[in-house]
Amino acid sequence: MSQIALWGAVELGLVYAFVALGVYLAFRVLDFPDLTVDGTFPLGAAVTAVLIMAGVNPWLAAAVAMLAGALAGLVTATLNVRFKILNLLASILTMIALFSVNLRVMGRPNVALLSVDTMLTPFYGNGLRDFMVRPMFLLVLAIAALIVVWRYLESDAGLAMRATGANSRMARAQGINTDRQIYLGIALSNALVALGGALFAQTNGFADVTSGVGTIVVGLAAVIIGETLFGSRRILIALIGCVIGSIVYRIAIQLALSSDSLGLQASDLNLVTAVLVTFALVLPRLKRGVLSS
Amino acid sequence: MISLDNVHVVFGRGTPLEKKALSGVSLTIKEGAFTTVIGSNGAGKSTLLGVLAGDVIPVEGSVRIGDADVTKLPTAARAGRVARVFQDPLAGSCGALSIEENLALAHKRGQRRGLKLALSHSRRKLFRERIAELDLGLENRMTDRMAMLSGGQRQAVSLVMAMMAGCDVLLLDEHTAALDPGMAEFVMKLTEKIVGANKLTTLMVTHSMRQALDYGNRTIMLHGGEIVLDVEGNNRRNLDVEDLIDMFRRVRGQTLDDDELLIAE
Numbered sequence A: 001m002s003q004i005a006l007w008g009a010v011e012l013g014l015v016y017a018f019v020a021l022g023v024y025l026a027f028r029v030l031d032f033p034d035l036t037v038d039g040t041f042p043l044g045a046a047v048t049a050v051l052i053m054a055g056v057n058p059w060l061a062a063a064v065a066m067l068a069g070a071l072a073g074l075v076t077a078t079l080n081v082r083f084k085i086l087n088l089l090a091s092i093l094t095m096i097a098l099f100s101v102n103l104r105v106m107g108r109p110n111v112a113l114l115s116v117d118t119m120l121t122p123f124y125g126n127g128l129r130d131f132m133v134r135p136m137f138l139l140v141l142a143i144a145a146l147i148v149v150w151r152y153l154e155s156d157a158g159l160a161m162r163a164t165g166a167n168s169r170m171a172r173a174q175g176i177n178t179d180r181q182i183y184l185g186i187a188l189s190n191a192l193v194a195l196g197g198a199l200f201a202q203t204n205g206f207a208d209v210t211s212g213v214g215t216i217v218v219g220l221a222a223v224i225i226g227e228t229l230f231g232s233r234r235i236l237i238a239l240i241g242c243v244i245g246s247i248v249y250r251i252a253i254q255l256a257l258s259s260d261s262l263g264l265q266a267s268d269l270n271l272v273t274a275v276l277v278t279f280a281l282v283l284p285r286l287k288r289g290v291l292s293s
Numbered sequence B: 001m002i003s004l005d006n007v008h009v010v011f012g013r014g015t016p017l018e019k020k021a022l023s024g025v026s027l028t029i030k031e032g033a034f035t036t037v038i039g040s041n042g043a044g045k046s047t048l049l050g051v052l053a054g055d056v057i058p059v060e061g062s063v064r065i066g067d068a069d070v071t072k073l074p075t076a077a078r079a080g081r082v083a084r085v086f087q088d089p090l091a092g093s094c095g096a097l098s099i100e101e102n103l104a105l106a107h108k109r110g111q112r113r114g115l116k117l118a119l120s121h122s123r124r125k126l127f128r129e130r131i132a133e134l135d136l137g138l139e140n141r142m143t144d145r146m147a148m149l150s151g152g153q154r155q156a157v158s159l160v161m162a163m164m165a166g167c168d169v170l171l172l173d174e175h176t177a178a179l180d181p182g183m184a185e186f187v188m189k190l191t192e193k194i195v196g197a198n199k200l201t202t203l204m205v206t207h208s209m210r211q212a213l214d215y216g217n218r219t220i221m222l223h224g225g226e227i228v229l230d231v232e233g234n235n236r237r238n239l240d241v242e243d244l245i246d247m248f249r250r251v252r253g254q255t256l257d258d259d260e261l262l263i264a265e
Helices: A003-029 A037-053 A058-081 A087-106 A130-153 A156-166 A168-173 A178-204 A215-230 A235-258 A266-292 B045-053 B099-107 B121-132 B151-162 B181-198 B209-214 B233-237 B241-252 B258-264
Strands: A110-112 A206-208 B002-011 B019-029 B034-038 B060-065 B082-085 B169-173 B202-205 B218-223 B226-232
Touching: A003 A037, A003 A130, A003 A156, A003 A178, A003 A215, A003 A235, A037 A058, A037 A087, A037 A110, A037 A178, A037 A206, A037 A215, A058 A087, A058 A178, A130 A156, A130 A178, A130 A235, A156 A168, A156 A178, A156 B099, A168 A178, A178 A206, A215 A235, A215 A266, A235 A266, B002 B045, B019 B045, B019 B060, B019 B226, B034 B045, B034 B209, B045 B060, B045 B082, B045 B169, B045 B202, B082 B151, B099 B121, B099 B151, B121 B151, B151 B181, B209 B241, B218 B241, B226 B233, B226 B241
Parallel strands: B034 B202, B034 B218, B082 B169, B169 B202
Antiparallel strands: A110 A206, B002 B019, B002 B060, B218 B226
């Protein structure tokens, strides 16, 4: 694997670190399997791309993308909480609807972001190569997001969200409005994923309606790899695990695809992903099995 | 003070499985009274507690706790007034969270939860002190997950949690039923101590007639969703378990079955 390919893998891993943090909030904190993210990731990208092309400040464009993501999350939460649709199904309904919404937003299947300023433009040309600037910029943003999520989950309000996912009956007995926690948590989760989409569009120079396929699996892969490597006992460790898990996942994929001996090609990506995630899921079980026997 | 006025509860209304769980229950419990509730399975004991906690909304009648009408309030909205300990040790706390995190949750029961750190230095100290009072050595395990504790330890911590924030009424739903006899006794003694020290208005559902008479200062018996016995003061002091079983038999109008022998213990 070349140096550029490695930096590229790290860059993509950091983009998906935002997805991983969002997936962690939904899956781990709220115990809410939320597939909306397959639609919110391209939604974030689409909103950002269209706004930037219309001359809007790229930071503002990313903020609006987050808002759009949060709204999509609220739709899923409403379907689940208000209309009692099973959480998984509610999220699939929103996801499928978002495909059409994303096409509407862009007016066509993809939008290129060429020769326009992005969030990264001011940081280019400071002596560092562009392919190094991007991951560094993303790393700073990812750390900021991680700290915000961490601090929130350690607060009284965040603890209420964690209790909602862990034991909702107990949470209600403690005066926590669990419905409101689900609205808030799923909105927050999808805002993070949309931010990932917005950054994807700005670092890669395009938004594409199909870029969301498998977002949930990638996010989940990052969360699980993080848990396998670092454990999940403490919130901060688990969150750092999400970010590093996302990077490790991308490097593993890159290695698998670029090693000639395996004979894999780019179109095998989804298969490799599925195998990798399965492996990460089974690994802790195997470890335990070995220990107990 | 608690007062229920002509409370009716129906489950599965309009279906073939429709069941009247409470039919016209009226009950007033004075401030600071410790009332025990007995009755056979399906008598309406848990429903009565559910009506007070907010898990069950009556179809008719009104429920007042303290100075407020809470008849239609959902559980979370009245949690500031109601502290509870559940029968299932797993139900009243979060197994995935640590002891101190569970206490932090209980510390804010029924209050607004803001962005302050849930486990500040001063709160940690307070929680540790409260847990140390149990004398179970748990103060050295504050960061352990609740799931690592035994059922009895969890119930003891649940009682501490119930006392972290103020309440108008403490509801105990057979909270020693799932424990071994030694631990059950420990938790009951602890309950008595806490209720006495805080002069709490308490409702305790129990399966054990012995417990029902040994603790508290008033006993009510439910049957078929109605209150069939309500004793306090001297009348209650002169009762023993035999008498209770007798009354049990009379209200049921049939001979004792195994179930009733079991609960007499």
